[in-house]
Amino acid sequence: MPRPREFDEERVVLAVRDAFWDRGYAATSMDDLLRASGLGKGSLYGAFGDKHRLFLRVLRDYDDANLRGLRERLESAPRGVDLVHEFVLGVAGDPTGAAARRGCLLANSTAELATSTPDVAAEARRSYDAITAILTEALERAQREGDVDPGADAAETARAVLAAQLGLVALGRTGMDLAELTTVARSALARLLPAPVPR
């Protein structure tokens, strides 16, 4: 009997996500979000609650999509080491550089809000732990496939790779030249992944 929603919840989350992504949490006003989503006040508040709750919803959806994508790529990757390369080099993947300048919504939000909003810090830990697990799995596969030294601690390597990727994201956000960013990514990758001893 209820009147059905006129909007698609997922589309609204994506539109709102872009607004937060472009301006940051605090600088994004509710009016910005209403304009971005095309909804009226009652609808947005009714469906998602206040700004803080809406933001957390956006962030969680963003992270989940990222993790889902990583897992899928791990399964479809010909070799485990490919995923690791993709993960790190992807920071400079967009040839226009727009994606690099935009950075990562989670990383941006953590830097802006981690102190004042424990929810965001917790979400970041959750996400980074999950990414580390996926990278660890990829590296273990790479070890079995002979692309990475089997003597290396896969979990430890995964964390180092994650740190390097986060650093690259930070550098990309400064507007660093894409070619330079790629060079840094390649050299970091080459050093972090210990090659198997040739025999």
Add this chain to the structure above:
Amino acid sequence: MPRPREFDEERVVLAVRDAFWDRGYAATSMDDLLRASGLGKGSLYGAFGDKHRLFLRVLRDYDDANLRGLRERLESAPRGVDLVHEFVLGVAGDPTGAAARRGCLLANSTAELATSTPDVAAEARRSYDAITAILTEALERAQREGDVDPGADAAETARAVLAAQLGLVALGRTGMDLAELTTVARSALARLLPAPVPR
């Protein structure tokens, strides 16, 4: 003949810096800054201009102090490689973990503002370029001193080290366990600095 200032400009900049550091740029109100500095509105506006200009002043002072500290430590360090270690391990240097959770003002600000405020992105590039130059010098010294493989490209290594450090700062901000953070820092460092070939 003019009436002298009653406040110390440098102390005000530091107090204001802490306020920005704790809350982020957008979430810090002028009232917060007035309370933190102890000044009245006319004084703060008269001495530093509006919020944006004040923030840039704070950021520039912060960066300059950082760079000065790095250069001094490079000169006083027994070995070039020591500075590189300090630089990376320093992220987890405070045993309480408060410093790690707080992160770096420049990194936080870049993540929050780089898109909307080109000044901040430019300041970040300036600072990171300067850090890279210092690290390059330290690495070249380390190569001469036999602590790093002389065949490695020092500038490229410096950029990789910077990326790793920025990643560690990002991880620290999530509240990651200090011991774990240190472990990641050590393993990244060990892999990024190619050991000299023993002979």
Add this chain to the structure above:
DNA sequence: CGTGTTCTTGACTGTTACGTCCAGAACACC
């Protein structure tokens, strides 16, 4: 000790912020 310049304080303005609320619209079901 008068004078001129700067500094300080806080009231004030206009804008924008977030969130609530209500009247009317739109639909599913009977």
Add this chain to the structure above:
DNA sequence: GGTGTTCTGGACGTAACAGTCAAGAACACG
């Protein structure tokens, strides 16, 4: 087609926001 429930849009209230301004205080200098 009536009825009940939810959705929609916008007006509204209160609070906080950034920044201006003017009146008076504090000093250096002559």
